[in-house]
Amino acid sequence: xxxxxxxxxxxxxxxxxxxxxxxxxxxxxxxxxxxxxxxxxxxxxxxxxxxxxxxxxxxxxxxxxxxxxxxxxxxxxxxxxxxxxxxxxxxxxxxxxxxxxxxxxxxxxxxxxxxxxxxxxxxxxxxxxxxxxxxxxxxxxxxxxxxxxxxxxxxxxxxxxxxxxxxxxxxxxxxxxxxxxxxxxxxxxxxxxxxxxxxxxxxxxxxxxxxxxxxxxxxxxxxxxxxxxxxxxxxxxxxxxxxxxxxxxxxxxxxxxxxxxxxxxxxxxxxxxxxxxxxxxxxxxxx
Amino acid sequence: xxxxxxxxxxxxxxxxxxxxxxxxxxxxxxxxxxxxxxxxxxxxxxxxxxxxxxxxxxxxxxxxxxxxxxxxxxxxxxxxxxxxxxxxxxxxxxxxxxxxxxxxxxxxxxxxxxxxxxxxxxxxxxxxxxxxxxxxxxxxxxxxxxxxxxxxxxxxxxxxxxxxxxxxxxxxxxxxxxxxxxxxxxxxxxxxxxxxxxxxxxxxxxxxxxxxxxxxxxxxxxxxxxxxxxxxxxxxxxxxxxxxxxxxxxxxxxxxxxxxxxxxxxxxxxxxxxxxxxxxxxxxxxxxxxxxxxxxxxxxxxxxxxxxxxxxxxxxxxxxxxxxxxxxxxxx
Numbered sequence: 001x002x003x004x005x006x007x008x009x010x011x012x013x014x015x016x017x018x019x020x021x022x023x024x025x026x027x028x029x030x031x032x033x034x035x036x037x038x039x040x041x042x043x044x045x046x047x048x049x050x051x052x053x054x055x056x057x058x059x060x061x062x063x064x065x066x067x068x069x070x071x072x073x074x075x076x077x078x079x080x081x082x083x084x085x086x087x088x089x090x091x092x093x094x095x096x097x098x099x100x101x102x103x104x105x106x107x108x109x110x111x112x113x114x115x116x117x118x119x120x121x122x123x124x125x126x127x128x129x130x131x132x133x134x135x136x137x138x139x140x141x142x143x144x145x146x147x148x149x150x151x152x153x154x155x156x157x158x159x160x161x162x163x164x165x166x167x168x169x170x171x172x173x174x175x176x177x178x179x180x181x182x183x184x185x186x187x188x189x190x191x192x193x194x195x196x197x198x199x200x201x202x203x204x205x206x207x208x209x210x211x212x213x214x215x216x217x218x219x220x221x222x223x224x225x226x227x228x229x230x231x232x233x234x235x236x237x238x239x240x241x242x243x244x245x246x247x248x249x250x251x252x253x254x255x256x257x258x259x260x261x262x263x264x265x266x267x268x269x270x271x272x273x274x275x276x277x278x279x280x281x282x283x284x285x286x287x
Numbered sequence: 288x289x290x291x292x293x294x295x296x297x298x299x300x301x302x303x304x305x306x307x308x309x310x311x312x313x314x315x316x317x318x319x320x321x322x323x324x325x326x327x328x329x330x331x332x333x334x335x336x337x338x339x340x341x342x343x344x345x346x347x348x349x350x351x352x353x354x355x356x357x358x359x360x361x362x363x364x365x366x367x368x369x370x371x372x373x374x375x376x377x378x379x380x381x382x383x384x385x386x387x388x389x390x391x392x393x394x395x396x397x398x399x400x401x402x403x404x405x406x407x408x409x410x411x412x413x414x415x416x417x418x419x420x421x422x423x424x425x426x427x428x429x430x431x432x433x434x435x436x437x438x439x440x441x442x443x444x445x446x447x448x449x450x451x452x453x454x455x456x457x458x459x460x461x462x463x464x465x466x467x468x469x470x471x472x473x474x475x476x477x478x479x480x481x482x483x484x485x486x487x488x489x490x491x492x493x494x495x496x497x498x499x500x501x502x503x504x505x506x507x508x509x510x511x512x513x514x515x516x517x518x519x520x521x522x523x524x525x526x527x528x529x530x531x532x533x534x535x536x537x538x539x540x541x542x543x544x545x546x547x548x549x550x551x552x553x554x555x556x557x558x559x560x561x562x563x564x565x566x567x568x569x570x571x572x573x574x575x576x577x578x579x580x581x582x583x584x585x586x587x588x589x590x591x592x593x594x595x596x597x598x599x600x601x602x603x604x605x606x607x608x609x610x611x612x613x614x615x616x617x618x619x
Contacts, residue, residue, distance in 0.1 A: 086584070093540065095341075096540045103573070103576030104572065107572025107574075107575075108573065110572065219529065267405050267409035270405050271402065271405055274405070
């Protein structure tokens, strides 16, 4: 049970990062290496706002929202000047271009915030734990799980039910046709990519407490987010959600049964998933 | 390759060989490392530029070679140093074959990239947990070996002798790769990269060719790793981390994937940039990233492609009639 909660926490944390990644892929067919770096920028921006001890849960959420806005604007800039130009080149060059963006972001973070490690405590209200059915559960875990679920529900609603989502889906499926139908395609793509980057910033802000902030923060989440996105099916938000939960639980079981080898089983699981379902468990999706 | 490029290449080789005579030891170490990773990048491009497969886990094979060498030297087999290099190369080849055998039939493109990335990361995490291999701290104080080759004894532990040994070994590896890439095998690989279906239709066993390319590339990567272990004199799990795996990709694309010499050019340019910006924390990444972006956006054929186009343009100018054939061979 405790394993399950821990696993879910990890899973939701990864999902928060992976959501934006899979969306950018769904819209632009670009696997964005720089996503982890934007997540990191979000975390740094939020930490500058709340300091090392945020005053309340609301302050943390507000900081995360501001971080999301900042990173979203950055994302629009990156999309306009870089991503748009590499959309139709060989996919390996896309990876390199986004890798270059990542390097620039890391350099930027080192310049602005320096090399020291920063840490932020959970705000009062979610810094203790609660007892549910005789189990002690850190309430910050519950906060992350709740954030992950809320973000997923909102995304799923927007993509599959709302008008904006249908428009973006139309653009992703056939931009030329969407243009003919009078949809402003460049504006739509820009909004969607901005939104995806904003998700990275939001994730950075929400996951801020209990993190050690360092310029290497992006890498540690990036790989797990990559794995999640690929296992879930590229561009598929529902798939990413399920994959994130699966990976989280696998990781939790790993810590319980093989405490000497943390984080090893996830990679085995991933290799197995990739070989069994090369297109992801829910299949690739153009959003 | 045209005459000017050949002269440049010879001049560069001469500078590299004579470097320890005037440079300080820090620069020599950096250059030696660059030579080794340049060969490593070359092995990667054999796979990417010729077979059209992008592996993001080549760092894992590099570290297999390095660890094999480090363990064997620790066990005291330094007398058979040349054999150890062969052994490490074989180890890399066998592992690459096993991975390629399972993975290549099912996945290419992004999936192969992520799969190899995950495998390399798995290897790194596992290495960091094995106490026999020094766990996180790796294997320190690796000796530079002394061995005999029948009529003479070679002592690589003194002065810069290991640097020259690395130069010779890497030159041989470059030659070998050149021979592989320009022979019938390399041409067939290129056919496959350009059009898999058509190659298969012409009777090429595309899977087998790709698997062989994957194996050769892995073996050369491991060989580079084996040369690296006594050079750095320490191996740690981080020797095969994600940055190591992306190194050859950066070098290749910076230098130009369509050119055989591209990865080598890229490796030296990259090292030069890093060396000249080493004191600027933060700016270094911005400059490196900025240059990469500029290359990808403006010269997708890399520095080698731009250079060849320039040469072709210069030599074509006096005789405009010959312009068309002169522009075409951007390949070599």
